[in-house]
Amino acid sequence: MTGLLNYQLINYVRSYRYIPPFSVYIMALIVNYTYIPNPTLDSYSFTSLVLFFIMGWFTITIFHAEDEGQKQITLLHCKSLREYYLALFIICALIGFCLSCIYVAYPIVIGAFGVETRLLHIIMGLLSHFSLSIVAIALSAIFTRELVKNKGNTWWGVLSILIISVAIASFKSTILQVKGLIWLLPPVHLSLEMLSSKDSIKFIPGLFYWQFGWIFLYGFLFIGLFFLLIKHRRTN
């Protein structure tokens, strides 16, 4: 697995496909904190949403970085379809984690917040950024070339699912009328609701941990679905 991770990471770096999403990531960071002071949790809410979309972009470029013909050869050498895609998911998650840390740390370092930053702000910031990254990775992977042959459909598919995920927050009351439906839809709205808490919040409610836990679990379930679909496609 280490050999595969090393190869995929170097291949991705050499492909320069990370430059467009990374540029947008940096621009969003700098523009957002041009004026100070800023509210803490509100800012984190905004940047976690930006990261949600950017991680969709990163995921597609990571999954498509390897030459199509070479992918067949790499699969032959690693002898396991599961291991091959697991390596790609790990790289996506690593990048998601690093970018989450930067989005949380940068405003603290430059003193962009109006109130004193406490540990609970950092924890909530990290959890919201990283959990949304995982969901974005999981949802976007479903539209990569292994499952969607047409490149155009890949980009439209990813963009649509990510926009719908965010739009659910606005239509939540309507969605709740259909029993159980809310559990099937991407739980991005939970993160937005939690981060709409006041900066003066004294402690993180226990419910918040459950809700972050559900966002992570939802992402992992979708990654599981990806592996099931891949297996189904390969055997048919």
Place this chain on the structure above:
Amino acid sequence: MKIIMELQDITKQYREKIVLENTSFSIYANQVVALVGKNGSGKSTLLKIIGGLVKPDSGVVHKYIQPLKIGYVPEVTPSHILFTPEEYLTHMGNIRGMAKGQIQQRIDNLIETFNLQDARKTRIEHFSKGMKQKVAIMQAMLEETDLLILDEPLSGLDPISQSDLEGILLILKERGLSVVLTCHETKLLENIVDRVLLIKDHQVIQTSSLQGSVNKGNRFIFAIATETSLEELLPFIEIQQERHLNSGVNEIEATVNQEDTDKILLELLKRGASIKQLIPIHRVEEGFYNHF
């Protein structure tokens, strides 16, 4: 001759479409086998079954060497590899789980065999298609290989690259490797293939050897003035095709027996003809190429 693999009653279908049906044949040690047949006849599927990449719906694959080490070169040659051959092969070796020392020794060996010393530090994306194909074969031979499987190895290569690769395949054959390949290139079949397996109607129905074929005559193409009479030569040649070129010249494709070839060519030259091409005819090949 030692059998290294035997396929018995192999059947494979994709979405109700039968690709192979009760196909049986053997692969021998130190032999180059060509799988031929029309597009969609199941050549690549059979290669993948031999390589263990696809499971047959029914039938058995017996391996008589344990473990039988198989290298596989897919039909699509990767074009954008962002590594040098050395880096690339090291990564593939690491992914395979090979030991570092073993990888380096093998890379040195392969680079020498495939004559890529000068390109050792150049990124593969800058290589010609022929060189990329060489790297594709090298990755399949990273570990000591008993059987090398090549899907259309010469496809899309220019004549020089084809000759170069053909030389490499000959070297591998001399080193005792068994090779199974699919191909359309007649030259490769003539020069290195020991046995030809034809896939027709979902089965391997014909086994023949091209190297044992006998030269029965020659096919030749010549250009000659339209008004020149060929009547005296007609008993000795068989005209296959005749085309009128622009400037009162006909281009004729004909066949002639081996023993009459020199005499006929001389007569044609005396009549002012220009010989464009002369190709030996192998009877086995003649019937065989009709299957492409």
